[in-house]
Amino acid sequence: MKLSSVTLYLISSDLKRPFHNALGMLKKREAIIVEVKDENGISGWGEVVAFSTPWYTEETIFTSLYTLKTFLIPLLKEHPHLNHPAELASLFAGVRGHHMAKSGLEGAIWDLYSRRMKQPLSIIVGGTRASIEAGIVIASDRIESALEQLKEYKAEGYKRFKLKINRKNVLxxxxxxxxxxxxxxxxxxxxxxxxLDDLPLLRQLDQYKLLMIEQPFSYEDLADHRLLQAEIKTPVCLDESITSYNAARNAVALGSCEIISVKMGRMGGWQQALQLHSFAQEANIRLWCGGMIEFGISKAHNIALSSLPGFTLPGDFSPSEHYWEHDILTEPITVKNGEIEVSKQPGIGYEVDRYRLKQLTDYTEMISLQ
Ligand SMILES: [Mg+2]
Known part of the structure; x- marks a missing residue:
């Protein structure tokens, strides 16, 4: 395929309700939507899931926009002919880090590639599920509200519940x-x-029969996670620590986790996530797909990812209406009885609502690759 242009849309929208976790609170979400067109005018869509500030990773919307415009898109302009999106890994290898920027652009090209092949992206990457199980996040700083949310989500049929906790409120x-x-x-x-000073507190977690404790320690503390996993029965899941396929290999070699939360944005995109998936199946590590308080494009990519056989635990999958008054898709993502159907349409299986996209866009720029 020959790529002809990349259009970047910097969008923002208020969340329907504030999102609290141990790192902070979020009321408004910005994102960069990436549209890549080929020589026939077919569009593929990706989403950069960096936040406005570096509270979750060091990347931000601004650094992603800069990296896309200054480094990644110029590399595409030099090499606009691609046989397969897997070629992007070597093309972008000279740009260290900036995983979320890479993932947004790479995702758009995977979508475009599967639309050209007239196949669902889930099938192109080896997905086997017709539907995926949805878990939901309860992110409140008040126990009354957390209990209310749990009751509501349980009635809606969600398959698992993820509670945001911190060292003060956990017990x-x-x-x-x-x-x-x-x-x-x-x-x-x-x-x-x-x-690690909290080991006595963390040892008490086994009594609650949790599916897992996710990322108790800092993202660089693989050795500390290993010590904890040796002390408790509750499986340790790593999320923030898994910044790449190699980071996952290191964590597993050390015995730092039994479960991994996969976030394509944090890892640099589809290629890294697919490598991790193959490795995890061999190493008997359970996977699930983590959410980034994202818009529908990222979520549609995640649904395709979760259709792979190694994703054996329900991921963070709320419907479009959970965070947004209106998502940016023509058909919102919906959860029925705790499940989401994997689309059989080409590409990510959802169409972008251009009118809605325009309404949310604060800045846009089209970059020709000709
Ligand atoms: Mg997490």
Missing amino acids: SFLDAIRADHPDVPLMADANSSFT
């Missing part, structure tokens, strides 16, 4: 939830709010 939140819901499939996401 009181889990006590309250287990008192009312002794058996719901529950996991706790610490977003790095503990240190």
Whole structure:
């Protein structure tokens, strides 16, 4: 295929309700939507999931925009002919890091490639599921509201519940939830709010029958996670630490986790996620797909990713209406009885609502690759 242009849309939208975790609070979301066109005018879509500030990773919307315009898109302009999106890994190898910027652009080209092949992206990457199980995140700083949300989501049929916790509230939140819901499939996401000094506290987690404790320590602390996993029965899941396929290999070699939350944006895109998937299947590491409080394009890519056989745990999959009054897709993503159908349409299987996209766009720029 010959790529002809890249259009970047910097968009922003308020969240329907504030999102709290151990790192901070979010009320408004910015993102960069990437549209790549080929010589026939077919469009493929990607989404850069960096946040406005470096609270979650060092990348931001601004650094992503800069990296796309200054380094990544010029590389595409030099090499606009591609046989397969897998070729992008070597093309972008000279740009270190900037995984979210790479992932947004790479994702658009995977979508474009599968639309040209007239095949769903899920099939192109080896997906085997017709539908995926949806889990949901409960991110509240008040226990009453967390309990209310859990009750509501349970009634809607979600397959597992992920509670955002921190070192101060962990025992009181889990006590309250287990008192009312002794058996719901529950996991706790610490977003790095503990240190090794908290080992006595973390040892108490086994009593709550959690599916996993997610990222208790800082993203660089693989050795500390290994010590914790050796001390507790509750599986440790790494999220922020898994910045690439190689980071995952290191974590598994050390024994730092039994489960991995895969986020394509944080890892640099599809190619890295697919490598991790093959490795995890061989190493018997369970995978699930993590959410980034994203718009529909990123979510559609994640649905395709979760259709792969190694994704054996429900991912973070709320419907479009969960965060947004209106998503940027013509047909919103919906969850029925805790499941999302994997689209059989070409590419990511959803169309972008250009009118809605325009409404949310604060800045746009088309870069010709001719
Ligand atoms: Mg997490």
